[in-house]
Amino acid sequence: MKNDPDLRIIELGLILPPSPKPAGVYRPVLVVGQFLYVSGQGPVMSDGLLMKGKVGAELGKDEGKLAARQVGLTMLSTIKTHFGELKKIKRLVKVLGMVNCTSDFDQQPAVINGFSELMAEVFGEENGIGVRSAVGMTLPSNIPVEVEAMFELYEEQ
Amino acid sequence: MKNDPDLRIIELGLILPPSPKPAGVYRPVLVVGQFLYVSGQGPVMSDGLLMKGKVGAELGKDEGKLAARQVGLTMLSTIKTHFGELKKIKRLVKVLGMVNCTSDFDQQPAVINGFSELMAEVFGEENGIGVRSAVGMTLPSNIPVEVEAMFELYEEQ
Amino acid sequence: MKNDPDLRIIELGLILPPSPKPAGVYRPVLVVGQFLYVSGQGPVMSDGLLMKGKVGAELGKDEGKLAARQVGLTMLSTIKTHFGELKKIKRLVKVLGMVNCTSDFDQQPAVINGFSELMAEVFGEENGIGVRSAVGMTLPSNIPVEVEAMFELYEEQ
Numbered sequence: 001m002k003n004d005p006d007l008r009i010i011e012l013g014l015i016l017p018p019s020p021k022p023a024g025v026y027r028p029v030l031v032v033g034q035f036l037y038v039s040g041q042g043p044v045m046s047d048g049l050l051m052k053g054k055v056g057a058e059l060g061k062d063e064g065k066l067a068a069r070q071v072g073l074t075m076l077s078t079i080k081t082h083f084g085e086l087k088k089i090k091r092l093v094k095v096l097g098m099v100n101c102t103s104d105f106d107q108q109p110a111v112i113n114g115f116s117e118l119m120a121e122v123f124g125e126e127n128g129i130g131v132r133s134a135v136g137m138t139l140p141s142n143i144p145v146e147v148e149a150m151f152e153l154y155e156e157q
Numbered sequence: 158m159k160n161d162p163d164l165r166i167i168e169l170g171l172i173l174p175p176s177p178k179p180a181g182v183y184r185p186v187l188v189v190g191q192f193l194y195v196s197g198q199g200p201v202m203s204d205g206l207l208m209k210g211k212v213g214a215e216l217g218k219d220e221g222k223l224a225a226r227q228v229g230l231t232m233l234s235t236i237k238t239h240f241g242e243l244k245k246i247k248r249l250v251k252v253l254g255m256v257n258c259t260s261d262f263d264q265q266p267a268v269i270n271g272f273s274e275l276m277a278e279v280f281g282e283e284n285g286i287g288v289r290s291a292v293g294m295t296l297p298s299n300i301p302v303e304v305e306a307m308f309e310l311y312e313e314q
Numbered sequence: 315m316k317n318d319p320d321l322r323i324i325e326l327g328l329i330l331p332p333s334p335k336p337a338g339v340y341r342p343v344l345v346v347g348q349f350l351y352v353s354g355q356g357p358v359m360s361d362g363l364l365m366k367g368k369v370g371a372e373l374g375k376d377e378g379k380l381a382a383r384q385v386g387l388t389m390l391s392t393i394k395t396h397f398g399e400l401k402k403i404k405r406l407v408k409v410l411g412m413v414n415c416t417s418d419f420d421q422q423p424a425v426i427n428g429f430s431e432l433m434a435e436v437f438g439e440e441n442g443i444g445v446r447s448a449v450g451m452t453l454p455s456n457i458p459v460e461v462e463a464m465f466e467l468y469e470e471q
Binding site: 023024025026027028029030032033037038039040054096098102103137138139140141142146148 | 191248250251252258259260261262263264265266267269270273274277286287288289290291292293294309
């Protein structure tokens with residue numbers, strides 16, 4: 001039986017934040033052929049504000065991981081708002097996980113796991129886990145984590 | 158009526174810089190199936206030299222945005238030189254916008270808009286705006302901005 | 315005659331390190347349609363340990379280039395372990411080359427050439443060289459270089 005990610009969100013009691021407005025000249029999502037591309041998403045909280053802070057300075061590893069989970073919730077909200085039902089998604093293909101961190105912070109994978117574990121919970125282990133890079137850079141609005149992703153869609157019936 | 162991006166370049170009076178030689182072991186562009194992949198491009202000026210400087214230090218936000226626009230002009234030059242007519246491009250799919258900035262600079266989207274607004278002018282709002290991440294890192298030759306992109310091509314008739 | 319990359323590895327006397335275990339919630343490789351996506355790989359040495367150090371600080375440009383070559387060997391090992399024979403690969407499409415460097419280091423392309431030259435040796439100049447960005451950021455476990463890649467596969471007979 002096919003996993004129903006929209007139902008899983010309810011079962012898991014997840015609260016999706018409001019979908020953010022694009023902060024520049026880009027689309028939140030774009031469908032090309034069998035693929036859904038999602039622009040880099042930040043950690044939007046339930047009140048619509050962004051989490052802030054650099055990991056390794058104001059935020060520790062575990063706070064960074066929570067921010068990465070919030071990025072995942074934001075991405076699910078963006079997809080539902082601008083694309084539609086999650087059950088049209090076949091699988092997560094590729095993730096670029098970006099951590100706003102100090103130059104000596106070296107645990108970006110542990111931070112981005114907050115995003116990846118959420119995707120595995122919602123889409124299942126088989127379809128919710130794809131390839132990934134988890135690296136450190138400097139992010140807009142001083143958000144701690146940003147993730148861009150590419151999903152494969154089910155073929156239209 | 159289909160937008161003609163090659164004509165738009167003339168109408169807008171855009172001056173494309175010379176297409177840069179690869180600065181390493183890579184191809185400037187590669188076509189695979191229906192997609193045109195473009196290697197990370199820097200801001201080449203009309204005399205063939207690169208703009209330089211870190212945003213947040215030697216360059217401000219607006220100078221960074223001008224550099225991002227110049228990256229767009231460089232990319233158009235690269236595509237015309239190594240691929241061919243822009244009218245074979247159906248749309249911009251995905252952009253990774255990279256800003257060489259200080260660790261406290263937080264307006265990468267405003268900088269990369271310089272690139273994105275140019276693409277919208279040349280290819281139109283519908284086809285020239287795709288998904289995007291705009292983030293900060295350290296760039297080769299101390300260029301202020303680098304952008305890599307993926308375009309969808311029209312199917313061959 | 316088709317180049318045989320598995321044979322080339324033997325001819326070149328290359329020693330592949332052990333394939334690393336994923337350091338987080340992701341797959342080392344994923345096949346979707348005609349494409350093989352590979353997660354960001356670090357420089358694993360023959361004893362299974364990671365090379366460490368920031369380029370521009372503990373490591374110079376040439377040491378960084380050697381690390382990038384080792385990333386290439388690690389990626390070949392990962393592909394052989396988790397996907398299968400290299401001869402099923404048609405070509406390298408796209409590389410994101412990430413250098414863990416100081417904020418004033420500006421020769422990321424020279425570093426990533428260590429990876430790209432290896433791919434050209436193993437897959438040939440035509441098929442082993444794709445599009446690329448080579449940029450600087452902060453990397454997990456303080457590894458000097460990380461590379462993610464996308465390959466095109468031959469169609470199944």
